[in-house]
Amino acid sequence: MGASENKQAIKTMFAELAKGNAQAFLGAMTDDVRFTLIGTTKYSRVFNGKQELLEKLLGPLNAELVDGITITPDNLIADGDYVAMQAHGKAMGKNGKPYNNTYCQVFKFTNGKICEVTEYLDTELVTTVFGR
Template sequence: MHTIDHSIDNKALVQRIHAELDKGNGQAFIDSLADDASWTLEGSTPWSRTYQGKQAIREELIRPLFAQFAGPYVSKTECIVAEGDRVVVLFSGDVPTKAGKRYNNRYCYVYRLEGGQVKALTEYFDTALVERALDAPTAHAG
């Protein structure tokens, strides 16, 4: 039994996602998430944990994060490397916060794809900048 190499399709999918993110459009990213996707933010920041499921990712991570931004979040993709079901992206982002700070982080995203969807994402980032520029997420009620 041989496995089919889907790394080309996976790389193309992630290239499309990040091409849209570079225009300030996060919809392609949201659309690509499997319902049971997980997103792990590494480190020991107040934001650092695994967000389990598309709904939790939207409500507990994306919504409270973007609520702090004073303008559109635009990223700049630097490099995409793919092998098998993993795609790694190096990129940066820049946005002013409503508190008047500059959130200009650099990231390494490690995607794991399955069936043309994002099943797992691990994010590495400048944790010291998160502590300086962002407020902690508000405690999720219920």
């Protein structure tokens, strides 16, 4: 796949996720995906593989949100195996605090699937809403 196909894969993945199809997110990734969430928040670390990503980030984070999170891509830049996405998210914490973050995610593709993700975000907001 080329840069334009990789870019379209990201658009499709987030469009499906917005419809409630969470499987579209994980389904676009290799089983051994490496997902890095930057910073020093309670969620910041490197997650190795879909299972760890689901058990240690996506599941716990979703449990703290009222109706999950909607992430809307604002800009996509693709070059070779990489796609960089600027996006904004909208969610509500079960504690009543809004969690409307801004993201830059960098995706690396191999054989048509995402093999690496690095996510940059407002880490202070993560700590404010979800604690340490």
